[in-house]
Amino acid sequence: MDQNLDLPEDPATSEAPPQVDNLDALESEAIHIFREVAGEFDRPVILFSGGKDSTVLLHLALKAFRPAPVPFPLLHVDTGHNFEEVLQFRDELVSRHDLRLVVARVQDWIDDGRLSERPDGTRNPLQTQPLLEAIEQNRFDAVFGGGRRDEERARAKERVFSLRDSFGQWDPRRQRPELWNLYNGKHRAGEHMRVFPLSNWTELDVWRYIQREKIELAKLYYAHRREVFYRDGMWLTSGPWGGPREDEDVHEKTVRYRTVGDGSCTGAVESEAYTVDDVIAEVAASHLTERGATRADDRMSEAAMEDRKREGYF
Amino acid sequence: MSDETETLTRFAPDSGTEVALPVHTDLLRLATAGSVDDGKSTLVGRLLHDTKSVLADQLDAVHRASADRGLSTPDLSLLVDGLRAEREQGITIDVAYRYFATGKRTFVLADTPGHVQYTRNTVTGASTAQLAVLLVDARKGVVEQTRRHAAVLALLGVPRLVLAINKIDMVDFDESVHTAIAQDFARHARALGYSDENVVTVPVSALHGDNVVERSERTPWYEGPALLEHLETVPVAPDPHDAPFRLPVQYVIRPRTAEHPDYRGYAGQVAAGVVNEGDEVVVLPGGARSRVSMVDTPDGPAQSAAAGRSVTVLLEDDLDIARGDVIVAADNQPSVTDEFDATVCWLAEKPLSPRAKVLIKHGARTVQAMATELATRFDEQELSSVDAPERLELNEIGKVRFRTSESLPIDEYAASRRTGSFIVLDPSDGSTLAAGLIGVPLAPLASAVTR
Numbered sequence: 001m002d003q004n005l006d007l008p009e010d011p012a013t014s015e016a017p018p019q020v021d022n023l024d025a026l027e028s029e030a031i032h033i034f035r036e037v038a039g040e041f042d043r044p045v046i047l048f049s050g051g052k053d054s055t056v057l058l059h060l061a062l063k064a065f066r067p068a069p070v071p072f073p074l075l076h077v078d079t080g081h082n083f084e085e086v087l088q089f090r091d092e093l094v095s096r097h098d099l100r101l102v103v104a105r106v107q108d109w110i111d112d113g114r115l116s117e118r119p120d121g122t123r124n125p126l127q128t129q130p131l132l133e134a135i136e137q138n139r140f141d142a143v144f145g146g147g148r149r150d151e152e153r154a155r156a157k158e159r160v161f162s163l164r165d166s167f168g169q170w171d172p173r174r175q176r177p178e179l180w181n182l183y184n185g186k187h188r189a190g191e192h193m194r195v196f197p198l199s200n201w202t203e204l205d206v207w208r209y210i211q212r213e214k215i216e217l218a219k220l221y222y223a224h225r226r227e228v229f230y231r232d233g234m235w236l237t238s239g240p241w242g243g244p245r246e247d248e249d250v251h252e253k254t255v256r257y258r259t260v261g262d263g264s265c266t267g268a269v270e271s272e273a274y275t276v277d278d279v280i281a282e283v284a285a286s287h288l289t290e291r292g293a294t295r296a297d298d299r300m301s302e303a304a305m306e307d308r309k310r311e312g313y314f
Numbered sequence: 315m316s317d318e319t320e321t322l323t324r325f326a327p328d329s330g331t332e333v334a335l336p337v338h339t340d341l342l343r344l345a346t347a348g349s350v351d352d353g354k355s356t357l358v359g360r361l362l363h364d365t366k367s368v369l370a371d372q373l374d375a376v377h378r379a380s381a382d383r384g385l386s387t388p389d390l391s392l393l394v395d396g397l398r399a400e401r402e403q404g405i406t407i408d409v410a411y412r413y414f415a416t417g418k419r420t421f422v423l424a425d426t427p428g429h430v431q432y433t434r435n436t437v438t439g440a441s442t443a444q445l446a447v448l449l450v451d452a453r454k455g456v457v458e459q460t461r462r463h464a465a466v467l468a469l470l471g472v473p474r475l476v477l478a479i480n481k482i483d484m485v486d487f488d489e490s491v492h493t494a495i496a497q498d499f500a501r502h503a504r505a506l507g508y509s510d511e512n513v514v515t516v517p518v519s520a521l522h523g524d525n526v527v528e529r530s531e532r533t534p535w536y537e538g539p540a541l542l543e544h545l546e547t548v549p550v551a552p553d554p555h556d557a558p559f560r561l562p563v564q565y566v567i568r569p570r571t572a573e574h575p576d577y578r579g580y581a582g583q584v585a586a587g588v589v590n591e592g593d594e595v596v597v598l599p600g601g602a603r604s605r606v607s608m609v610d611t612p613d614g615p616a617q618s619a620a621a622g623r624s625v626t627v628l629l630e631d632d633l634d635i636a637r638g639d640v641i642v643a644a645d646n647q648p649s650v651t652d653e654f655d656a657t658v659c660w661l662a663e664k665p666l667s668p669r670a671k672v673l674i675k676h677g678a679r680t681v682q683a684m685a686t687e688l689a690t691r692f693d694e695q696e697l698s699s700v701d702a703p704e705r706l707e708l709n710e711i712g713k714v715r716f717r718t719s720e721s722l723p724i725d726e727y728a729a730s731r732r733t734g735s736f737i738v739l740d741p742s743d744g745s746t747l748a749a750g751l752i753g754v755p756l757a758p759l760a761s762a763v764t765r
Contacts, residue, residue: 022341028624031624035624065565065567065581066567149410149413150412156411157409179735180441181583186739202420204415
């Protein structure tokens, strides 16, 4: 068969080339998802960690409903091991946009004995129970998350609208097919939907969007001097989450974070990226994924993410 | 397994690679299709790798997991099979979405499993795809499965096909093998309604990389583009802009603030056509007429907005408009009806019986409906058509007449993929039962039968 390289010009596209910009397409898709949820659910909430994905998520929500305010509250699961800069940033954003913030505290669960500290000191897996209880107590029926399918191979299988049973569990074998842009929001009492408007975004898309929209982030995403110690191939910050141990030396390094999460398992990378432009160049050239580089919890086992998601984690 | 070892060593990222930063790129959504052993995962793996979308830690994880299983060589399928059950059973269970980018374009790839449940997965992947890559094995040529996949892609309205004739190295890069398969497929594609310029055939070796990213010297007789080159340059026509304007209203935005006391906007994603300030529009199913007083976008008011953009439209008149209504061009309206024929791809284990009560979600509206008549079932195993079937089962495609409790403004799927499609839901548990295409004749499937 002839290879057809000189395709006939589409009359609709030849006049004014409607270049469908990648970021415009992703933005429109995310906004569509926000509005579907607002139309179909009674009590949605945005899971908000103060990280770059949640910050982009909130930015998209503001655009989806403008000039009206965002019709959802935010929910933050505070592990008690969060970075101070991130908590400050969270509170500033909440007050600037006049939002309602619900906080579920892992520390409360540890204090009253419902959860116990893990031997390895990480509190990341401990978030699941407080999260599920907050969803149940507030009767949230749709929970937005900043998860992206490019992050991890179990997430690559995740739907945009992902049904969780009354125990908050994900069953990857019983997922609903997702067709066109027709999202199925039906759920029974007690069940809830996890919704991922950034599903089709990559880390680089997120950063390019941050650049384009001039979105302010928590400062620790950019290069700064910090006292850190080396453990399991990552630079960790000293803190109440354990460390440095006696055999671990503290160094002052120029670092930045690619993800922000529980301080016990989120590592910094050495970096001289002081601006968004620098970060984009760095991410584009990196040979490591953001989770592979800086998230210890995903390395625990081959199916760590899938197993946590099955239990109700994001 | 030896194949995969070789692939893996080739996949090791180079250090210090120069990276071109994407500046202004567009987005191509594509789907893959093909039988289990056609080398689909190797091809997907190569595309991901050569566009630098497989990173060192992901490869390390594959090495570790393979060693844990006592394998002496790395198992590359672990790279893409994300679920525990998939890795345990060595099969792909579910559609996964993969992302890669070049300096020219960003790609969202629906990676569909090739095993028996082809319809369900192919339909899901094809519903949003602007292009599909169908794989065949050069030694086997076009087989029944290829024909079925192509028929489903045609039915779902995927505008462009690429036939990747894989394992061309196994037939000694023989031009005549390629030509014979290409001609065989071209005949079939034409019968499905594809014009020649929308079908491209590429001889590839996914394993060795011939014609995947770079044109191969081992196929001097082949003058076309490498697969990635074609994917980067093929025109993306997301939705025809000359189609009549359609906006399913998702949500009504009413700030009621001191700053915006009278703002009343109808928010939605433009499903087809273009909306301009001043356009005369009709709101369906009610039929009220008005004019667009403002096209508001996420970045503020604009003169116009085209298909695919999420917008908020304000009208001159104060009308009662709610979620589920559709704002359309006054001079080119869809039909408003409570009874219509559709082609249905049944995706659930629970079968469809005549007179079954279901829910239909069309645009932003969900209504009660009844399947009043099952007219035809297309039998994919026998490649034949059965009239008045007793039921439609998992993975079956049929023509069904629906009656709805409320009138819906509908277009033919062939004219508009967005306003011509719907999903069928189970009223008892809310699960998704089927994909529906309004008014589509079974022509692509019929031509697969007659070949």
